[in-house]
Amino acid sequence: MGRLWSLLFLLVPVLGTLVFVLAMADIGPLYKHWLPLNANSHGGIIDSLFLFILGLTGVIFVGTGVALFWFMWKYDEQRNREPVKFSHGSHTLEVVWSILPAATLVFIAIFQMDAWANAKMKRPLVSPGADGVEGTLDDIFQPPLVEVVGRQFEWRIRYAGKDGVIGTEDDVHTVNTLFLPVNEEIVIEVTSMDVLHSFFLPNMRVKQDLVPGMKQLVWFKPVKTGVFDLVCAELCGWGHYKMRGRMIVGTRAEFDEWLEDLRQQQNQTILTSR
Amino acid sequence: MSTTTVGSHGAAGAQMSVSQFIDTYVFSRDHKIIGLQFLFSTLLWFLVGGLLALGIRWQLAWPWSDMPVIGRMLFHTEGGQIAPEFYTMLFTMHATVMIFFVIIPILAGAFGNYLIPLMIGADDMAFPTLNMLSYWFMWPAFICIGSSFFLPGNGAASGWTSYPPLSAVWEAAPGSGMAQTMWLLGITFVGVSSMMGSVNYMTTIIQMRAPGMTMFRLPLTIWGMFITAVLQAFALPVLTAAGFMQLTDRVLGTGFFLPEGLIVNNNDMASGGGQPLLWQHLFWFYSHPAVYIMILPAMGMVSDIISCFARKPVFGYKPMVYSISGIAGLGFIVWGHHMFVSGMNPMLGMTFMVSTMMIALPSAVKVFNWLGTIWGGKISFTTPMLFALSFVSMFIIGGLSGIFMAATPVDIFIHDTYFIVAHFHYVLFGGTAMAVFGAIYFWFPKMFGRMMNEPWGQVHFFLTFVFLNGTFYLMHILGAVGFPRRLADPYDYQTFAHLQPMNQFITICAIGMVASQFIFAVNFIYSMFYGTPCGRNPWGANSLEWAAPSPPGHGNFDFQPIVYRGPYEYGSPEVETENYPQWQPPPDKPGDGGAGQDNPEKKA
Ligand code: HEM
Ligand SMILES: [Cu+2]
Ligand SMILES: [Cu+2]
Numbered sequence: 026m027g028r029l030w031s032l033l034f035l036l037v038p039v040l041g042t043l044v045f046v047l048a049m050a051d052i053g054p055l056y057k058h059w060l061p062l063n064a065n066s067h068g069g070i071i072d073s074l075f076l077f078i079l080g081l082t083g084v085i086f087v088g089t090g091v092a093l094f095w096f097m098w099k100y101d102e103q104r105n106r107e108p109v110k111f112s113h114g115s116h117t118l119e120v121v122w123s124i125l126p127a128a129t130l131v132f133i134a135i136f137q138m139d140a141w142a143n144a145k146m147k148r149p150l151v152s153p154g155a156d157g158v159e160g161t162l163d164d165i166f167q168p169p170l171v172e173v174v175g176r177q178f179e180w181r182i183r184y185a186g187k188d189g190v191i192g193t194e195d196d197v198h199t200v201n202t203l204f205l206p207v208n209e210e211i212v213i214e215v216t217s218m219d220v221l222h223s224f225f226l227p228n229m230r231v232k233q234d235l236v237p238g239m240k241q242l243v244w245f246k247p248v249k250t251g252v253f254d255l256v257c258a259e260l261c262g263w264g265h266y267k268m269r270g271r272m273i274v275g276t277r278a279e280f281d282e283w284l285e286d287l288r289q290q291q292n293q294t295i296l297t298s299r
Numbered sequence: 300m301s302t303t304t305v306g307s308h309g310a311a312g313a314q315m316s317v318s319q320f321i322d323t324y325v326f327s328r329d330h331k332i333i334g335l336q337f338l339f340s341t342l343l344w345f346l347v348g349g350l351l352a353l354g355i356r357w358q359l360a361w362p363w364s365d366m367p368v369i370g371r372m373l374f375h376t377e378g379g380q381i382a383p384e385f386y387t388m389l390f391t392m393h394a395t396v397m398i399f400f401v402i403i404p405i406l407a408g409a410f411g412n413y414l415i416p417l418m419i420g421a422d423d424m425a426f427p428t429l430n431m432l433s434y435w436f437m438w439p440a441f442i443c444i445g446s447s448f449f450l451p452g453n454g455a456a457s458g459w460t461s462y463p464p465l466s467a468v469w470e471a472a473p474g475s476g477m478a479q480t481m482w483l484l485g486i487t488f489v490g491v492s493s494m495m496g497s498v499n500y501m502t503t504i505i506q507m508r509a510p511g512m513t514m515f516r517l518p519l520t521i522w523g524m525f526i527t528a529v530l531q532a533f534a535l536p537v538l539t540a541a542g543f544m545q546l547t548d549r550v551l552g553t554g555f556f557l558p559e560g561l562i563v564n565n566n567d568m569a570s571g572g573g574q575p576l577l578w579q580h581l582f583w584f585y586s587h588p589a590v591y592i593m594i595l596p597a598m599g600m601v602s603d604i605i606s607c608f609a610r611k612p613v614f615g616y617k618p619m620v621y622s623i624s625g626i627a628g629l630g631f632i633v634w635g636h637h638m639f640v641s642g643m644n645p646m647l648g649m650t651f652m653v654s655t656m657m658i659a660l661p662s663a664v665k666v667f668n669w670l671g672t673i674w675g676g677k678i679s680f681t682t683p684m685l686f687a688l689s690f691v692s693m694f695i696i697g698g699l700s701g702i703f704m705a706a707t708p709v710d711i712f713i714h715d716t717y718f719i720v721a722h723f724h725y726v727l728f729g730g731t732a733m734a735v736f737g738a739i740y741f742w743f744p745k746m747f748g749r750m751m752n753e754p755w756g757q758v759h760f761f762l763t764f765v766f767l768n769g770t771f772y773l774m775h776i777l778g779a780v781g782f783p784r785r786l787a788d789p790y791d792y793q794t795f796a797h798l799q800p801m802n803q804f805i806t807i808c809a810i811g812m813v814a815s816q817f818i819f820a821v822n823f824i825y826s827m828f829y830g831t832p833c834g835r836n837p838w839g840a841n842s843l844e845w846a847a848p849s850p851p852g853h854g855n856f857d858f859q860p861i862v863y864r865g866p867y868e869y870g871s872p873e874v875e876t877e878n879y880p881q882w883q884p885p886p887d888k889p890g891d892g893g894a895g896q897d898n899p900e901k902k903a
Pocket of ligand 1: 460590591593594636637655656658659662697698699701702704705710713714715719722723726727731
């Protein structure tokens with residue numbers, strides 16, 4: 026029996042690796058079971074970090090899994106004729122297998138920091154300001170193009186009107202459809218009216234919880250046109266599943282036209298309702 | 300030692316008066332009875348939690364479809380379908396039951412109670428009455444949370460994390476009004492119960508060890524329990540306080556977690572001035588250490604089982620102790636990794652990333668030491684050993700997936716997806732639950748004086764192991780696609796529409812996994828009454844509990860155990876036998892007569 030059990034344990038690294046390989050290769054039943062299309066010019070780094078960690082942990086996964094199998098196979102009581110190795114451990118080994126993983130883990134952490142800073146801390150600039158140096162006080166930031174407010178269970182979306190400022194009379198309002206121009210640095214202001222929501226754009230590798238009482242910014246640069254999902258990723262009540270939005274990415278001209286249409290429709294309704 | 304009372308309660312059971320019966324079995328102050336009470340209660344809740352999980356899986360595989368057989372009974376109003384608010388309740392209660400009523404109390408309450416005095420050579424806990432209360436304080440919790448199933452409305456429905464404002468504002472979840480309040484009360488009672496246990500365990504382990512039982516001769520199970528008790532003592536007050544704050548937000552109109560200007564469901568909220576993120580900080584300040592509360596005792600038990608069946612000392616005993624302590628220490632400074640995208644200052648995210656990466660280190664050290672333990676041993680593949688080895692195999696997966704999520708940029712994408720669900724099921728089911736099964740098979744003979752059926756145990760192991768991986772492994776893949784957790788119907792999103800077949804496969808495995816547990820249930824109940832009777836030390840183990848009769852009588856030992864060595868002297872060259880129990884006097888020092896009763900087996 027020992028042999029069979031060892032083989033069962035060997036299946037863990039074998040099948041475990043196989044599943045990931047098939048998914049990455051888009052083969053068979055695992056077709057399209059991998060990271061969805063990335064359409065954000067800053068999103069690729071997240072995918073590569075994911076793959077980097079996958080490679081690293083994959084080696085450890087297979088290594089430890091095979092070692093476990095091999096020890097089970099070899100030291101099965103029914104076959105192992107050698108006496109038990111009476112040992113309480115090895116100082117050298119402990120040192121080695123503490124320092125190596127520690128160094129690796131610290132390295133992984135440091136390796137992530139740039140990507141994190143770019144995703145959450147370094148808001149895109151229009152220009153570094155008069156002194157020409159980024160990260161100084163006179164930096165001119167990219168202003169938010171649109172504001173997204175979460176509400177049970179919809180996305181309220183608001184574009185600046187002619188004055189270019191969000192929060193004034195002439196804002197353009199819509200619900201659940203976020204239209205954005207392609208190939209531009211987009212900054213979005215997000216918040217919530219009621220409970221927590223999470224603004225999740227799988228294809229942009231963007232996720233930010235919306236917290237009532239806090240205005241936050243998210244930014245990305247869509248580089249592909251098309252229709253993408255806008256998902257609510259934080260439980261917000263019974264209707265959480267239907268808090269579905271979509272993001273349409275079009276050319277600048279399409280965007281302007283769409284916004285203009287919307288503005289006119291809105292003026293129309295305001296006029297008729299008066 | 301109270302030799303006279305040994306075995307008295309078992310034999311006298313028949314002629315007991317009612318009040319004696321109540322003293323002995325209901326409001327018992329004997330740590331073994333209390334341990335068994337915890338064990339039976341938690342196993343029953345395990346069943347409840349498992350069925351709730353099947354409800355979740357049903358919806359994810361065949362959304363909004365008529366549930367066979369039980370659907371009509373449960374939701375006749377919806378024509379046998381799961382309603383969205385019911386789905387929210389399902390995953391909330393599944394997690395609540397599994398975490399607060401199964402994993403935490405089965406480790407600390409059942410095994411902690413049963414094993415601590417026996418393994419350290421004490422006749423009972425330091426505070427037997429407090430111990431009894433710690434069990435009976437679970438009942439208000441059972442009632443509070445159990446009743447929320449039956450209260451009008453839909454049960455608590457803001458997830459086991461209970462994030463405000465959803466959880467703190469009645470209008471945000473109209474269906475779960477009273478139930479959510481009861482939920483908070485229930486969690487508070489669990490906290491009180493754990494706190495009583497924690498104080499008791501710490502005192503007992505520090506004060507009541509048998510002569511010769513130094514701290515570094517404690518079995519790792521006891522180290523796991525000890526550090527867990529310390530974690531609980533430091534972390535629980537924060538949860539209790541936060542729970543009360545949320546309770547007052549709900550019922551008294553305070554605004555600890557509610558910001559100014561909320562408009563919920565078209566109602567302007569009067570209260571305000573608080574911060575929703577504050578709850579998350581307080582909650583995770585408890586609940587991250589709590590995830591270690593949910594695994595450290597399991598790690599200890601696994602170490603004991605592996606060493607016993609590899610017939611070899613634990614490799615690196617002291618590094619094992621240091622890593623348990625290291626995990627516990629670091630466990631207090633990593634809570635922010637649950638909040639990377641919550642709106643917490645991203646600068647803090649960086650520090651939490653580094654500390655979280657570091658906590659993977661002691662986990663790695665432990666894995667290497669388990670591998671070192673079986674290296675060069677003589678492994679017998681008994682059911683407890685299989686479960687213990689599977690713990691190692693599954694914990695590796697859960698630990699490694701933790702690294703993905705600790706990496707902040709990667710976590711932006713996988714946070715709140717099935718990747719997280721895969722992670723914590725690998726550590727909690729693949730890890731802790733498998734360890735608990737192993738521990739039950741291992742210590743059952745001590746608890747009931749009979750063996751569990753071995754072939755059926757192996758069948759149970761095989762099916763559980765296969766179905767467990769079938770259920771949880773593919774969730775990593777779902778997570779890689781971004782498949783969100785806690786969503787009643789994700790298939791309307793174009794990104795996730797094609798994932799339904801995979802979810803159906805997962806559901807079928809989950810049904811298989813729950814079904815396999817009936818083998819275990821039958822084996823357990825049958826063996827209690829008809830299992831092969833066993834002696835004191837059926838596994839030829841070393842630690843002190845095996846010196847006591849099986850089951851031990853009141854007062855545990857029929858002789859005063861004296862400890863001569865550590866608990867892992869298997870294959871020692873000093874003796875002829877394979878094991879060298881802690882209580883067996885060295886050959887040159889004749890014993891005190893009570894030692895090594897019907898034991899140990901000779902080396903082959
Ligand atoms: C190797 C060590 C570990 C690391 C690096 C790690 C890391 C993490 C991280 C970063 C998260 C948050 C993910 C997110 O929500 O985006 C997480 C979640 C979680 N971890 Fe771990 N973890 C480790 C071990 C464990 C262990 C041993 C347990 C339990 C026994 C555990 C249980 C959980 C649970 C229950 C959650 C999810 C809570 C929830 O959101 O509902 N983890 N882990
Ligand atoms: Cu939502
Ligand atoms: Cu954590």
